[in-house]
Amino acid sequence: MMMGHLLTRHVVVRVAGLSLLALASSAGVLPAQETATQRPNILFCLSDDQSYPHASAYGEPVIHTPVFDRVAREGVLFTQAYCAAPSCTPSRSAILTGQDIWRLGQGGQLFGTLPAEHPVYTDLLTANGYHVGYMDKGWAPGDVRAGGRTSDPTGTRFRSFQEFFGKAPEGKPWCFWFGSRDPHRGYRKGSGVSAGMDPSKVRLPAVFPDTPEVRSDICDYFFEIQRFDQQVGEMLKQIEQAGQLDNTLVVITSDNGMPFPRAKANLYDLGARMPLAIRWPKQVPGGRTVDDFVNLTDLAPTFLEAAGMTPPKEMTGRSLMNLLKSTKSGVVAPGRDAVYTGRERHAWCRIDGKGYPARMIRTRDFLYIRNYEPDRWPSGIYRMVTNEGHYGDVDASPTKEVMLEQKDEYSRPFELSFGKRPREELYDCRKDPHQLRNLASDLAHQPILQKLSDRLTARLKATGDPRETTGATLWDAWKYHGYNQWKILPEQTTNTEPAAREDVRTKKSN
Numbered sequence: 001m002m003m004g005h006l007l008t009r010h011v012v013v014r015v016a017g018l019s020l021l022a023l024a025s026s027a028g029v030l031p032a033q034e035t036a037t038q039r040p041n042i043l044f045c046l047s048d049d050q051s052y053p054h055a056s057a058y059g060e061p062v063i064h065t066p067v068f069d070r071v072a073r074e075g076v077l078f079t080q081a082y083c084a085a086p087s088c089t090p091s092r093s094a095i096l097t098g099q100d101i102w103r104l105g106q107g108g109q110l111f112g113t114l115p116a117e118h119p120v121y122t123d124l125l126t127a128n129g130y131h132v133g134y135m136d137k138g139w140a141p142g143d144v145r146a147g148g149r150t151s152d153p154t155g156t157r158f159r160s161f162q163e164f165f166g167k168a169p170e171g172k173p174w175c176f177w178f179g180s181r182d183p184h185r186g187y188r189k190g191s192g193v194s195a196g197m198d199p200s201k202v203r204l205p206a207v208f209p210d211t212p213e214v215r216s217d218i219c220d221y222f223f224e225i226q227r228f229d230q231q232v233g234e235m236l237k238q239i240e241q242a243g244q245l246d247n248t249l250v251v252i253t254s255d256n257g258m259p260f261p262r263a264k265a266n267l268y269d270l271g272a273r274m275p276l277a278i279r280w281p282k283q284v285p286g287g288r289t290v291d292d293f294v295n296l297t298d299l300a301p302t303f304l305e306a307a308g309m310t311p312p313k314e315m316t317g318r319s320l321m322n323l324l325k326s327t328k329s330g331v332v333a334p335g336r337d338a339v340y341t342g343r344e345r346h347a348w349c350r351i352d353g354k355g356y357p358a359r360m361i362r363t364r365d366f367l368y369i370r371n372y373e374p375d376r377w378p379s380g381i382y383r384m385v386t387n388e389g390h391y392g393d394v395d396a397s398p399t400k401e402v403m404l405e406q407k408d409e410y411s412r413p414f415e416l417s418f419g420k421r422p423r424e425e426l427y428d429c430r431k432d433p434h435q436l437r438n439l440a441s442d443l444a445h446q447p448i449l450q451k452l453s454d455r456l457t458a459r460l461k462a463t464g465d466p467r468e469t470t471g472a473t474l475w476d477a478w479k480y481h482g483y484n485q486w487k488i489l490p491e492q493t494t495n496t497e498p499a500a501r502e503d504v505r506t507k508k509s510n
């Protein structure tokens with residue numbers, strides 16, 4: 001019934017659009033101006049470090065995200081969305097360019113830059129008459145100027161959505177990037193429990209030790225997701241009051257997974273699988289859950305297609321418009337049966353600033369990961385001389401403290417999070433949804449491992465990944481436009497002793 005109503009309205013709008021167009025032509029007004037008024041506004045809401053399934057629309061019982069849930073209910077809820085890299089800067093570079101991180105040079109790493117040669121959807125929309133702006137965290141962290149840009153690629157900076165919205169020219173479509181800094185660390189300890197959350201009801205990811213500190217830490221993370229959700233709600237209210245909400249393409253997602261061990265900066269689901277809900281009543285039949293595999297690189301071509309433009313050929317992402325305009329739920333386009341993501345250097349936490357290069361393919365049933373440098377420490381090294389920066393790819397947190405300080409008791413979580421990993425990892429996501437049992441050396445799984453490995457290689461070669469073509473490893477050498485660049489000597493390192501103190505300088509910065 002709901003669907004029929006939406007479709008009918010869609011037809012009426014189109015008919016009205018055509019007659020207006022005819023009227024505009026006869027009145028001597030350029031049809032292009034009419035087309036411009038029909039183009040949607042785009043509200044892109046990006047949380048910072050939020051994993052799937054941490055929204056109430058996904059059934060997580062402790063968190064309450066009514067705004068995300070509304071967008072999902074009146075639009076489309078995606079269950080298999082993945083970021084292009086589980087790290088702030090490269091994920092944002094990929095969203096803006098619609099390209100895999102291995103195509104972006106220094107755009108593929110944390111605290112890098114985004115070379116100006118790569119087109120971004122925000123510039124393309126600006127050139128086509130959109131009013132484009134952002135607030136809070138845009139493309140970050142890093143140095144845009146080093147890549148030849150003079151300003152943040154997310155557009156003009158505004159202090160608030162209200163300010164941006166108030167300055168939107170009449171009759172011109174707009175595109176806004178709300179880059180929240182929630183739920184990035186640090187957290188106010190105990191904020192989740194103080195807000196009434198029951199830590200005993202948290203669905204604990206299996207890799208974390210089940211302790212009161214860890215459960216409370218997750219509630220604090222939920223608290224910040226809820227704060228982000230409320231802020232998005234305020235924006236929707238303003239758009240709705242202005243009568244523009246139904247022709248606004250609203251997207252809510254995150255840049256990478258939760259800031260916990262074996263999550264953010266990892267290619268497992270906790271690091272790479274994202275919440276995603278999209279609402280645009282004028283074009284998108286709502287009330288649907290879509291299980292197709294999508295990558296956040298698909299958003300840039302989606303925005304461009306929604307604006308009536310053709311995405312540039314460089315974009316490896318594929319527009320979601322066919323999924324969005326469909327009336328189907330479940331699997332809509334059977335060809336969307338996999339995603340590919342990767343990582344290069346995240347924090348400065350290995351000798352000479354080396355990264356931990358890896359790529360993955362995720363299908364409905366399996367996750368296959370290729371670690372190019374298995375001799376390196378996946379979460380960074382532990383430094384013996386000072387406690388600064390140990391396992392620096394994992395944000396300082398109560399959960400990390402529990403794992404390090406009680407690592408004998410929680411040796412398996414410790415090893416899974418901080419220990420070295422083999423060159424290949426294979427997880428059966430049906431039997432092992434938390435991806436803890438590596439089957440890569442299991443004989444019975446060799447055929448599927450080979451199949452996924454071949455498929456990953458083919459995709460990386462087809463998209464020009466230097467790791468599979470030229471063998472170049474420039475990511476390890478490129479400048480890190482951040483702080484914490486210690487000269488780390490081999491004799492200063494060990495991975496045998498946990499530290500007593502955390503480095504808290506990375507708070508809300510990466």
Ligand SMILES: [Ca+2]
Pocket residue numbers: 048049087088184255256510
């Ligand atoms: Ca982030």
